[in-house]
Amino acid sequence: MKVLRSVADVRAWRASAGRVGFVPTMGALHAGHTSLVERAVRETDAAIASIFVNPTQFGPNEDFAAYPRKEAEDVALLENLGCAVAFIPPVAEIYPPGDATRVTPGPIAAPLEGAARPGHFVGVATVVAKLLAIVRPDMAFFGQKDFQQLRVLQTIARDLRLGADIVGCPTVREPDGLAMSSRNAYLAPEQRRDAVALSRGLFRARELWEKGAREPERLTNAVRRYTDGPGISLEYVSVADPVTLIELQAPADSAVVSLAARVGKARLIDNVLLGMDLADLR
Numbered sequence: 001m002k003v004l005r006s007v008a009d010v011r012a013w014r015a016s017a018g019r020v021g022f023v024p025t026m027g028a029l030h031a032g033h034t035s036l037v038e039r040a041v042r043e044t045d046a047a048i049a050s051i052f053v054n055p056t057q058f059g060p061n062e063d064f065a066a067y068p069r070k071e072a073e074d075v076a077l078l079e080n081l082g083c084a085v086a087f088i089p090p091v092a093e094i095y096p097p098g099d100a101t102r103v104t105p106g107p108i109a110a111p112l113e114g115a116a117r118p119g120h121f122v123g124v125a126t127v128v129a130k131l132l133a134i135v136r137p138d139m140a141f142f143g144q145k146d147f148q149q150l151r152v153l154q155t156i157a158r159d160l161r162l163g164a165d166i167v168g169c170p171t172v173r174e175p176d177g178l179a180m181s182s183r184n185a186y187l188a189p190e191q192r193r194d195a196v197a198l199s200r201g202l203f204r205a206r207e208l209w210e211k212g213a214r215e216p217e218r219l220t221n222a223v224r225r226y227t228d229g230p231g232i233s234l235e236y237v238s239v240a241d242p243v244t245l246i247e248l249q250a251p252a253d254s255a256v257v258s259l260a261a262r263v264g265k266a267r268l269i270d271n272v273l274l275g276m277d278l279a280d281l282r
Contacts, residue, residue: 001079003086007134010048010087014136017084018045022137022164024128027051028068029077032172032180036141039169041082044139048085049078050131052094056102057123063265068185087135094130103129105152106159108245112238113148113269116260124149125156132162140164144278145171145179147256147271148245154281168278171270177203179270186266194231195263201226202272205239205257209274214251223259235260235267242276 004010014020021040025033033049040047051074058064071088078086102122109121132140140157142150154166172180177199178192187195201223208222216239223237239248242256254275261268 001075001083001086003075003088005087005089005093007089007093010085010134011136013048013085017048020044020135020137020139021047022131022135022140023047023049024131024140024142025049025051025074026053026067026182027074028070028182028185029074030172030180030182030184032143032145034077034081035172036143036169037078037081037083039167040139040141044137046084047082048087048135048137049083050087050089050135051075052087052089052127052131054094054123054127055091056095056126057120059117059119062117063183068182087131094127102126103156103160105156108155109148109152111148111240111245111247112236112258113260116235121149121152125152128153129156129160129162132157132164137164139167141167141169143171144168144273145181145270147242147258147273151243151245151281165282168281170278173199179268181268183266183268187264191231191264191266194229195266195268197226197229197232198259198261198263198268198270201237202257202259202270206272206274209255216248216250216255219255219257223257227259227261231263233262235262242273242281 021044023036103125105121105125114121150168157166176196178196204222205219219239220237227234237259239255239257256273258271
């Protein structure tokens with residue numbers, strides 16, 4: 001596996017790589033990332049993963065400096081998975097001196113994480129647009145756990161004609177249901193036990209849906225009953241249209257139930273998609 005750190009080197013490699021699958025990451029790789037890389041390896045001629053902790057998507061009081069960084073371990077894992085290239089650029093390679101252009105997503109980026117973290121999706125959209133322009137992949141793979149991010153990126157790839165198929169992949173979970181996340185490393189043992197209530201609440205909403213429940217308020221209340229505990233500070237529960245992320249006010253044929261909560265110093269997000277497959281969103 002090649003470790004490349006410059007745009008020029010990535011473009012030189014890309015010129016003869018065939019059909020390319022791309023997995024952008026911020027490192028601290030876990031089984032969720034592994035599943036994305038495995039799919040890229042399986043479905044394309046060559047897989048490339050980037051490791052770049054993107055400064056523009058962190059707010060002033062967020063965890064950019066503390067975000068886990070494990071480059072040597074990540075590189076070894078990518079090599080074992082059959083990845084052809086690890087792209088690990090310095091900040092100046094992605095944001096060179098004088099860089100001032102930003103990609104502002106449309107209405108799909110406004111609610112939920114967009115409201116909770118102002119400017120976050122401008123940073124995400126900008127860095128992913130840059131990475132797609134550098135790598136020029138045929139397919140790029142993103143996890144369902146960051147569902148709004150997935151929809152934002154699918155939207156900008158379509159609107160800006162970026163040429164990559166943005167593929168959503170199912171959330172990978174711990175055996176007890178907690179969604180895999182690099183931020184799970186922040187959880188103390190007691191907090192880790194508290195955090196599983198997030199997925200349990202979402203699974204309860206899914207059970208109700210499978211039994212015929214369609215009322216948004218009923219699904220929201222089911223999640224809140226599980227997550228109303230002393231160790232969890234719930235920021236929001238949403239029942240929205242999966243395509244637009246507009247909150248549902250009445251029963252619908254499909255929905256995405258999502259939440260964000262703080263458990264200790266970790267801010268965790270999760271969701272379940274109901275009445276629709278991820279492939280329908282491509």
